[in-house]
Amino acid sequence: MNGSQALIESMRAQGQKTLFGIPGGAVLPLYDALSQQSDVRHVFTRHEQGAVHAAQGFARASGQTGVCIGTSGPGATNLVTGIADAYMDSTNIIALMGQVPSQLLGKDAFQETDVFSMTLPLTKHSFKVMQASQFPSVVKSAYRIANTGRPGPVAIEMTKDALTAPVTEWGDRELALNYYVPSEPNQDKIRQAALMLLEAERPMMLAGGGVTIANAGAEFTALAEALMCFAATTITAKGVIPGDHPLCLGQLGMHGRQVTNHAIANCDVLLAVGTRFSDRITGRIESFAPHAKVIHVDIDPSEFNKNVDAFLAIAADAKPGLKELLRHVLAAQRSDRSKAWREKVKELDRQCSCDIARDEVPIRAERVIHELNRHLPENAIVCTEVGHHQMYATHFFKSRKPRHFITSAGAGTMGFGLPAAIGAKAAKPEQPVIDVGSEGSLVMVCQEMATAVTEKLPVSVCNLNNGWYAIVKQWQKLFYDGRYIASKLGDVPDWVKLTESFGGRALRVTRPSELGDAIKEAARSEELFLLDVITDSSDAGMPLVPPLGSNTEMALGQSCPTVERNYFGVR
Amino acid sequence: MQTVQLESRRMHTLVFHVQNNHGVLQRITGIFSRRGLYLTQFYFNGRPNGLTEVQVSFEADERMREHIERQIEKLLDLVP
Ligand SMILES: Cc1ncc(C[n+]2csc(CCOP(=O)(O)OP(=O)(O)O)c2C)c(N)n1
Secondary structure (H helix, E strand, O other): OEHHHHHHHHHHHOOOOEEEEOOOHHHHHHHHHHHOOOOOEEEEOOOHHHHHHHHHHHHHHHOOOEEEEEOOOHHHHOOHHHHHHHHHOOOOEEEEEEEOOHHHOOOOOOOOOOHHHHHHHHOOEEEEEOOHHHHHHHHHHHHHHHHOOOOOOEEEEEEHHHHHOEOOOOOOOOOOOOOOOOOOOOHHHHHHHHHHHHHOOOEEEEEOHHHHHOOOHHHHHHHHHHHOOOEEEOOOOOOOOOOOOOOEEEEOOOOOOHHHHHHHHHOOEEEEEOOOOOHHHHOOHHHOOOOOEEEEEEOOHHHOOOOOOOOEEEEOOHHHHHHHHHHHHHHOOOOOOOHHHHHHHHHHHHHOOOOOOOOOOOEOHHHHHHHHHHHOOOOOEEEEOOOHHHHHHHHHOOOOOOOOEEOOOOOOOOOOHHHHHHHHHHHOOOOOEEEEEOHHHHHHHOOHHHHHHHOOOOOEEEEEEOOEOHHHHHHHHHHOOOOOOOOEOOOOOOHHHHHHHOOOEEEEEOOHHHHHHHHHHHHHOOOOEEEEEEEOOOOOOOOEOOOOOOOOOOEOOOOOOOOOOOOOOOO | OEEEEOOOOOEEEEEEEEEOOOOHHHHHHHHHHOOOOOEEEEEEEEOOOOEEEEEEEEEOOHHHHHHHHHHHHHOOOEOO
């Protein structure tokens, strides 16, 4: 057995069935070993960025580790954006990066780049493997690191000689490292938190991506119901409480809903679970939940008091944390002190609804999302690119289940969605997977259509084709007096022809009335299928908190409803 | 981890042990450079792959110091 075979065997032992990658000189021994076995499937992407985003989509749809491969030098540097993205969204992936033979390290050999050092700030941990015998224990440790505590990416740099040398002795003991040690949520704090929530007059709950990762959607929803408490979700938490649940207020923050931002701004107790309170969520930090005692539950104690001060910080995995809270809440006598608040929020929620079934041509982005809500089956996995279409989707799409909405949140990486969809399809072949994208992002990764076709991972793409970087256009309009530069894309390429040239099917949609059937067809399709939906590039339907502005001072798009300010009578 | 407060109110020294694995030094210094902080003193003493003592001094407010400590506690190379 050589190093490459040991590497594959170690991954197989961890249950890995799928890898995404591209070969090159330094990793050819690994590819050769892959060719000699059939337990682990290799999905051949067309760009390493595609491989890493596919690994992310695979991990986020299934919860299982996503693995990607890039050769030394440019192959590995092409992985870097996705590793950074996975770090921001706490995604459990392992990046296998080739390296020149160890005797050439530091000699500026062909395709020698210090990718180990490059990825250090972007990973939970990075390994440098220079001996074949290291693989079993390094791989075992890497899986443990990627998947325990707050998950995240792990990079393994492997010299070519480590991949080819024989493994004389098999030792797969985990390396002695400072691994995450699970701890039970502190019972006193849980009791106090439950009491605070029960006694609150204006309680709110907030779920972050940690709730998704912990598979704690059911517990989160049950707690909201037990408390009769409204809940906001960040964009990595979409679906942890069904989007159409009467207690779900949906998105908060920069592109959030007005009611949600107002409710957070006026609540007196805020239970926040698995969120790092990113700037996109909080807006100007001083005006974020200024009246609230914040109960912060997180698996990563370094998040406490980082962005938002916690009145009560509970270090725990979201699932046991929520379970324990629920147990205490159910056991308590409740006096229901928040009835008046609930009525007010409900009233505000009613005010905060706009007509998203609009009939204009070119089609309005919110109409597309409206039709997706109506016509996608409940088990459809939605991925997105990055831009306005993404914000329309996060704002208006009603996810009903966790892990069914996959978007590049913390990093905002254009080109994430299509390869992530391919990865999600590899993990969940029975479910329809659709990338809600736009042409600016899609053109950055359109080569992955070849992957979808040749690897038989038929995903659909709903291209909100508006001819612009619409979100950049909006910012240039609002903050730079409409001096548009480098934001108009024009109408190239022809997306129907492009998709067809890759061997997929495509349909151009120009009228709102055609959307329903087109979406149904996309969801059913067993081949790569692209809907080229010609949409309006305006920002009319989307509220926006200017950067570092206060969440309650949203700039409203033309067709946004006006929600009463200071409705709650709290200053 | 042991914290030593120097004369200056905002000067902190952290003393801890790590396993001297590849990249550990970069990881430690990266915690500071990423946040735009300067290290004012650095001590690193150990064997390849073995137990290593680290002392770092830096200027920061209390909130940042606490945040830095939490980051160091997360290092996989830390020997608690
Ligand atoms: C890789 C990358 N480069 C640049 C940006 C900055 N950026 C954010 S959104 C955007 C435009 C997105 O355009 P498009 O995909 O067409 O979406 P739209 O806003 O039109 O819906 C740009 C350039 C980014 N997020 N990612």
